[in-house]
Every structure is written in C-alpha cells, then in structure tokens.
Amino acid sequence: MTPTLLLVAHGSRDARFPATACRVRDAVAATLPGVDVRLAYLDLNAPLVGDALDEIAGDCVVVPLLFAAGYHQKIDLPAIIGEHDRRGRVVIRSEVIGTFPLANALAERLSEAGLGESACRRAGIILSAVGSSDAAADRHVRRRAIELSTLLNRPVEVVFATKLGHREHQLRNAVRRLRAAGADRIALSPYFLSAGLLTERVEAALDVHAPGALVAGPLGAHRDIVDAVCHHYWTAASTRTMSAKAPDQESVSAATFVARA
Template identity: 60%
Template sequence: MTPTLLLVAHGSRDPRFGDTARRVRSVVARRLPCVDVRLGFLDLDTPSVAAQLAALRGECVVVPLLLAPGYHSEVDLPALVAEHRRASVTTTQVVGSYRLTDALADRLDEAGAQPGDGIVVTAVGSTNPTAAHVVRRRAIELSTRLHRPVDVVFATKLGTEDIMLRNAIRRLRTAGAERIALSPYFLSAGLLTERVETALDRLVSDAVVAGPIGTHPVLVDAVVDSYRRACADAAVDMDSAAS
C-alpha cells in the first residue's frame, strides 16, 4: 500500500497562511497522483496534526512544511507522533533543509529586483541557533547566486525603532546597494511579513518587496523528494529485515 503523505504546517490566525498551505497540498497532490496527500496544522487552524494522525491507517510519511528546524519540528511534532504511537509514521527533515535559494531568487526577479539592489532576507526568527544558521546560509547562497550584498533581519526581532532593519540597510548601502529589496523567507504572506514591509516603508521610499515562497516549484520538489526518499528508505529497511 502506498504510504499517505501528511504535510505539516505551522498554522496562523491569518487566513492567507492556511490558503497557501492548502495550495501547496493541491500542487503536491497533482505531482503524486497515486498518493493520498493530506495537510495538518500544528496550531491555529484545522485540521490539526493530531486529528490527521488519529484518522490515518497504514504507513505515513510526514513532511514538515517548515523553512528551518526549531521547536515545532524538534519538540511539538515528535511528541504528537509519539502520542499516537504510530510506529508506521516516518518524519522527514523540514523542507527548509533543502536549498530554496532558487525560489528566493525567482521571487525577487518577479518583483523587479535589479543588479544594483541590496537584499534583506527576512525570516520569522527563533531561539534555536540552528534555525538562524539555516536562514543565514540561505542569505549567503542568495548573495553568491545574484552577486549582490544580502543581509538578514528576523521579523520577530526588529528591535526598538526597527534598529535591526536600520542597521541592515546601512550595511547594504555601505556595500554599494542603490536600492533595497526585501526577500521573505516565508511560506506565505502574513502579519510578520507585513510588519517588516511596514518598517521598511518607514525607512526607505523605493524598496522592492518580493513575494513569499508559496507554491514555487523548488518547494514542491523538496516535498516530493522528501516523500520519495522516505519511501525508498523504508523499503530498504523492510528488505533488510526480511533477509
């Protein structure tokens, strides 16, 4: 029996996030027409991950639609899987473990970014140092790909009077940026992306704002690759156990 694919998203009170996650599920389902592709939310939206796990039968591959590792991937999700005692559930790495740099570059191009722009990559922010490292690695990759200065600002850590964003803009200007472009390392637009956009508008008048990653093919590829790799690994394990 083909394992079910359960996409796990963070969840938000902003309906745009849920809409985006559901669009991702639909695109993935079209890429995997013989697979039952489901979606569950860790918080603030339905169906919940717990409800989806309780309803599942047979084997399941869980793919977290999270752009960096953190509390939700390392604590919340494993606890939910363990609570439902489903030994047939395989959880993959978060999709942010893949290089999503192409998606960021394409979204900037769609927004009209130019070679003279300095880029601010913005992400949610986390107390997990690995999460910050992943975001900064994406920024380095983006700078290498586009040959432009790139800085990082976390949406939940803008500081008093947006000092962190002010400093990032100052560094980009010093590096030769003629204009500032904002690159959201987010699955969806929402309150946090708007917080950074609003702060940026207060500081500069001609900024370019790219769209979030959304259903970009690179993200869909990351989900599909994660699922297929998990299925292949499970098949190898079963063969080894039978031999």
C-alpha cells in the same frame, strides 16, 4: 499500500496562510498521482496534526512545511507524533523543506517582483525570516542568505521578523550596511511560505527605513517548494521499511527532484 503524505504547516490567524498551504498541498498532489496527500497544522488551524494522524490508518510520511529545524521540528512535532502513533504502522518524519535548495526560488520571486538583471546589479537584498529560539535554526537562515548572495552576486542581509528590536534597529542596521556596500535600492526577499502578520511587520518597517523598497512575494507553491516536498517524501519512504512497498519512483518525473541551486 503507498504511504500517506501528511504535510504539516505551522498555522496562522491570517486567512492567507491556510489558503497558501492548501495550494501547496494541491500542487504536491498533482505531482504525486496515486499518493494520498493531506494537510495538517501545528496550531491555530484545523485539522491539527494529532487529529490528522488519527484519521490515517496506514503508514505515513510527515513532511514539515518549515524552513529551519527549530523547536517545532526537534521537540513539538516528534512529541505529537509519539502521542498519536498507532501500533502496526510506520510514521516517518522527514527533514524540513528548508533543507532543499531554495535560493533559486527566492531569486525568481525577486525577479517576478521587478528585480531584473540591471536592477539587481545595484540592489541590496534583505532576506526576512521568522526567527527562532534555536540558534542552529537561525544559522540555517544565514546560510540561505549566503547562497542567495552567491547566486545573485549581491549583498544579502538577514532580518528576523520576531527580532526587529527597539525601533526596528536590526532592520535599520541592515539597510545601512547594504547602502554602505553600494546598494542604491533595497529589495526584500521573504523566506516565508505565505504572506501574513509577520511579513507585513517587516514590510511596514521597511516602508519607514527604506521607502520605495521592492518587496518580493513569499515562496508559496513555487515549483521548488513542491520539489522539496516530493524529494523528502520519497527519501523518507525509502530509508525506512514501510508496511507496503511504495510505487516505482520513476512514475514521478525525474525533473521533479532536480535542484535548481
């Protein structure tokens, strides 16, 4: 039997977040016909991960819809899986989707927001992310900023929504550095799955410190997000012995797994 794919999202009080997560689930299900694709949350939304695992009888691959491997990936999720695992089945936790190349997706969201080729040559970009207590997770975001900077040949600064500082000094300093580097326009690139309270916090601060800045949309159900999920699902399923062999991966278009970085 094909292992169930359980997408795990963080959860939010903002209704836009579960709506976006559902769109990602639907897009993944359409790309993986024959795979039972489900969605659960770590907090704030239902079903919670433990409840979802209890409803899955067979083997399962858990794919975290997270962009960096911080506390949730290293501590929280493994503990939940351990508490709700059942003897006689295999539950595999994949890498977070942020380990997949996503710089092209960020660049496309900027282009969709109006940062065309000519405007991009004059722009300075702020990559906003949640921020983590895990230093390695924050370093991952900074590496993604370097990838985006290399792709667009423009300066990219990182600002963490949970670490803006007093009077948003982290954002103010990022804007100043971009201006000093020659940027005559600031563009915001959210490294987020969905719009929500944190993205709005950064946008509100940007309205004060860089009026008229261009704001791209979150990644949402971008095709590279779907590719990341599919890639991690098949990789996890193929690297451990499941109780039944997964179907031939050739049934999913090879283009699904082509990195666009």
